[in-house]
Structure formats: C-alpha cells, structure tokens
Amino acid sequence: METKNCKICESPSNNFEEDLRSGIFFFTCPQCGYYQITEEAFEDINLESITEDDKTLFSGHIRNNSNRENFLLLNTEMLLKIPEIVLSYKRLTVMEKVDSVLKYLGKEAVTLTDFVDIYLNDYARFFLFKPNSLVTIIDFLRKQKYIRIQDKTDHYTCKLTIEGWGKYEKLKEINVYSKKVFVAFGFNTDFAEGLFKTVQSACYECNEFNAVKSDPSQHDEKICDKIIADIKESRFIVADFTGQNQGVYYEAGYAMGLGIPVIRTCREDEVDNKKLHFDTRQYSHISWVNMVGLKKQLIAKIKRIV
Numbered sequence: 001m002e003t004k005n006c007k008i009c010e011s012p013s014n015n016f017e018e019d020l021r022s023g024i025f026f027f028t029c030p031q032c033g034y035y036q037i038t039e040e041a042f043e044d045i046n047l048e049s050i051t052e053d054d055k056t057l058f059s060g061h062i063r064n065n066s067n068r069e070n071f072l073l074l075n076t077e078m079l080l081k082i083p084e085i086v087l088s089y090k091r092l093t094v095m096e097k098v099d100s101v102l103k104y105l106g107k108e109a110v111t112l113t114d115f116v117d118i119y120l121n122d123y124a125r126f127f128l129f130k131p132n133s134l135v136t137i138i139d140f141l142r143k144q145k146y147i148r149i150q151d152k153t154d155h156y157t158c159k160l161t162i163e164g165w166g167k168y169e170k171l172k173e174i175n176v177y178s179k180k181v182f183v184a185f186g187f188n189t190d191f192a193e194g195l196f197k198t199v200q201s202a203c204y205e206c207n208e209f210n211a212v213k214s215d216p217s218q219h220d221e222k223i224c225d226k227i228i229a230d231i232k233e234s235r236f237i238v239a240d241f242t243g244q245n246q247g248v249y250y251e252a253g254y255a256m257g258l259g260i261p262v263i264r265t266c267r268e269d270e271v272d273n274k275k276l277h278f279d280t281r282q283y284s285h286i287s288w289v290n291m292v293g294l295k296k297q298l299i300a301k302i303k304r305i306v
C-alpha cells in the first residue's frame with residue numbers, strides 16, 4: 001500500500017488513505033492527529049520556507065482543532081497562511097502552556113481517579129517545541145501537587161489531585177485558548193446550510209476559529225452528550241433563533257450557565273414580529289436580512305468579545 005509522509009511534520013509513521021475521486025488525502029499522524037488535505041495542496045505547496053517552529057505550532061493547531069467528526073481540510077490557501085495561523089500560539093505564555101497540560105488531563109479523565117497518559121512526543125499538542133519542555137511542565141505540576149505520576153518510560157501516567165481538579169475547574173470556565181465555536185441553529189430551514197457556512201467563514205476570518213455543529217440526525221429536544229461536550233469546549237457559541245427551535249434555546253441557555261459567551265442572531269422579520277421568547281428577547285440580537293450582512297455583523301461582534 002502506498003505511504004506518504006505527513007505534509008506538516010513529515011512523520012512517516014502515519015496512517016494514509018486517499019479518495020481518488022475527490023482527490024483528498026486523509027492522514028492520521030502521531031503528532032498532528034487526523035486531518036484531510038487536498039491533493040493539490042499536498043503536491044504543489046512547498047513548506048521549506050516555513051520555520052520548524054511554525055510547523056510545530058501548526059501541528060498543534062491541527063491536533064487541537066481536527067478529529068474524524070470535525071476535521072480540518074487543509075488546502076493551498078491555508079498552507080500559504082501557516083505563519084498567520086500560528087501567530088496567536090506564539091503569544092502563549094509559559095503559564096498558559098502549563099495550564100493547557102493541566103486542562104488536557106482534566107478533559108481526558110472521566111472520573112476523579114482516572115490516570116491519563118501523556119506521551120513525550122505529543123509535545124506539539126501543547127504548543128511546545130521539544131519533549132523536554134513537556135518534562136519540565138509535568139515536573140512543575142507534580143511539585144505544585146496538582147498531579148500524581150504513577151510511572152514513566154516514554155510517557156507519563158498522571159492523574160489530577162483534588163488541588164489539580166480545583167485548578168482545572170477554574171481554568172475550563174472560559175476556554176480562553178479554545179478555537180472551537182459551537183453553532184446552534186434549526187436544521188429544518190432552506191437557509192440552514194448557508195447560515196452555518198456563513199458563521200463558519202466569519203469565525204475563521206476572526207482568529208481562525210473553528211465552527212462546529214451538531215449532527216442533525218441526533219438532534220431532538222434534549223441536548224445530547226456530544227453537544228454538551230462541544231459547548232463546554234467552545235470559546236463562545238453562536239445561536240440563531242430564527243424558527244424558534246427549542247434545541248437552540250436549550251443550547252444557548254446551557255452555554256450561558258457555563259459562563260460561555262453567546263452571540264445571538266435572528267432573521268429580521270422574526271425579530272420585528274416579536275416572535276422571540278421572553279427569556280431571549282431581553283438580550284441583544286444580531287438581526288439579519290441576508291448572509292452577506294450577517295457575516296459582516298458577526299465579524300464585528302466576535303472581534304468585540306474575544
């Protein structure tokens with residue numbers, strides 16, 4: 001079977017597949033995780049001019065923002081923008097990187113006493129440049145009594161202490177380093193797809209935020225676990241109330257309860273007709289007529305809250 005090195009970190013030990021019909025390559029890389037890339041971007045773009053540090057940060061970007069359900073599709077345009085995309089990660093302070101390791105441990109542990117593996121070669125996930133930095137951080141967290149380490153070979157097996165959970169719970173409240181944005185909207189309208197794409201591109205243009213939505217087939221009036229997890233990890237959420245979808249009310253309410261900012265939108269005619277429920281009407285909405293206007297207003301709003 002054909003193999004190809006990862007386009008970003010050049011690791012040969014990845015899992016490579018290709019869809020000949022669409023010309024899309026699929027990679028599962030030990031450093032970058034799962035992503036898709038167009039054949040054109042893979043073959044034509046030369047990354048030699050990108051520094052090793054920038055490539056490592058971009059690996060971390062993919063690792064944190066792409067998985068099989070919500071994947072990044074790397075194209076020519078995106079590869080050319082790597083230095084811009086990684087800029088925000090360059091601003092991360094040492095303590096922000098320490099916090100990201102702690103948050104990872106808290107997120108991965110299902111129960112209070114779970115141990116979580118951290119592999120030293122997974123340093124890019126935390127926007128570090130070498131395994132040794134990860135060793136230093138783990139050591140610091142241990143000395144601060146935030147974690148307990150069971151054993152170590154090529155990896156650490158760690159669990160949070162009660163002090164560690166306390167710190168984690170404070171950190172996860174606002175998700176300041178997250179690139180994820182959950183989008184809540186009704187699926188049963190003729191504009192649903194256009195709306196999501198509009199929000200997605202507005203999010204991307206503001207700091208490369210990655211907009212995600214729920215799977216319509218699992219969508220009923222209760223919020224399912226996947227949606228809860230996505231909302232919990234979001235930097236903010238965008239909720240469109242056009243059509244008075246009950247799920248959107250739940251999702252926006254849930255995010256608010258967690259202290260996650262909610263950007264509310266609604267088509268103008270429904271705002272004017274006062275269709276919105278009382279509990280939502282008291283908050284300001286972006287009132288939209290078409291997608292061009294919505295995108296413009298969204299970008300302005302996002303820039304104000306982040």
Ligand SMILES: [Zn+2]
Nearest residue numbers: 006009029032
């Ligand atoms: Zn890679």
